[in-house]
Amino acid sequence: xxxxxxxxxxxxxxxxxxxxxxxxxxxxxxxxxxxxxxxxxxxxxxxxxxxxxxxxxxxxxxxxxxxxxxxxxxxxxxxxxxxxxxxxxxxxxxxxxxxxxxxxxxxxxxxxxxxxxxxxxxxxxxxxxxxxxxxxxxxxxxxxxxxxxxxxxxxxxxxxxxxxxxxxxxxxxxxxxxxxxxxxxxxxxxxxxxxxxxxxxxxxxxxxxxxxxxxxxxxxxxxxxxxxxxxxxxxxxxxx
Numbered sequence: 001x002x003x004x005x006x007x008x009x010x011x012x013x014x015x016x017x018x019x020x021x022x023x024x025x026x027x028x029x030x031x032x033x034x035x036x037x038x039x040x041x042x043x044x045x046x047x048x049x050x051x052x053x054x055x056x057x058x059x060x061x062x063x064x065x066x067x068x069x070x071x072x073x074x075x076x077x078x079x080x081x082x083x084x085x086x087x088x089x090x091x092x093x094x095x096x097x098x099x100x101x102x103x104x105x106x107x108x109x110x111x112x113x114x115x116x117x118x119x120x121x122x123x124x125x126x127x128x129x130x131x132x133x134x135x136x137x138x139x140x141x142x143x144x145x146x147x148x149x150x151x152x153x154x155x156x157x158x159x160x161x162x163x164x165x166x167x168x169x170x171x172x173x174x175x176x177x178x179x180x181x182x183x184x185x186x187x188x189x190x191x192x193x194x195x196x197x198x199x200x201x202x203x204x205x206x207x208x209x210x211x212x213x214x215x216x217x218x219x220x221x222x223x224x225x226x227x228x229x230x231x232x233x234x235x236x237x238x239x240x
Contacts, residue, residue: 019056022063023047029070034126038206039066039081040089044126062088109134113143113238119209124229127208131234135202135209138195138236145195146186147213148233153181155227165222180230185222188237195236209234 016024023036037044040059050056056063062085069075069084109115117134138145153175158165160181174182186192201212210229217223 017054018060020050022067023050025067039085043129109137113236115236118233124210128210128232129207131209132202132207135199139199143195143236144192144239145234145236146192148182148184149229150180150182150231151227153179155223157221
């Protein structure tokens with residue numbers, strides 16, 4: 001019986017659209033999907049949809065120009081590649097010629113300032129970017145925020161319920177059967193955190209909310225540097 005033929009990269013590429021093929025070539029050149037998303041100034045989930053939902057036709061020209069700059073021009077700097085892509089990426093327009101609104105989920109912040117955003121494992125690995133607009137809007141309104149993280153129990157530096165870890169909200173510790181633990185940081189009772197400060201942290205992390213929260217937890221000696229966030233929730237409210 002002849003051996004089964006293995007799936008080759010060439011065979012794989014035959015089933016991909018042009019945007020996905022160009023993205024593949026950029027990845028072969030050393031760029032990640034997140035890098036590609038930054039280059040075209042879009043969410044990393046859109047790059048994944050080049051492969052899963054046949055999207056990306058509007059970015060083919062930009063990706064082709066970026067690939068040429070990398071392979072022929074020797075340009076490797078992300079800001080330079082972003083500038084090249086920006087000349088060939090344009091937002092959709094309406095029938096009247098006006099700029100079309102970006103299709104995003106509405107920000108769940110009420111007139112009183114109360115808002116909540118949650119992300120799970122898949123979104124966390126791509127930087128929890130869907131929480132960035134929530135934090136940015138909270139900063140614009142001058143709101144306070146708090147957040148809850150879920151990590152392995154061994155990832156925390158302080159024992160469960162320690163007042164050093166999260167003063168005043170010891171009751172907000174949830175231990176789970178899979179050896180993970182949820183802990184909350186900040187609350188309306190303790191004053192929480194300045195949303196503008198966290199927005200600046202997120203901006204400094206290139207829009208990666210997971211990295212910004214992780215950095216704060218490490219800087220304040222609450223988790224181990226190699227800890228992995230498994231769940232993240234952000235809450236906002238208007239200060240009294």
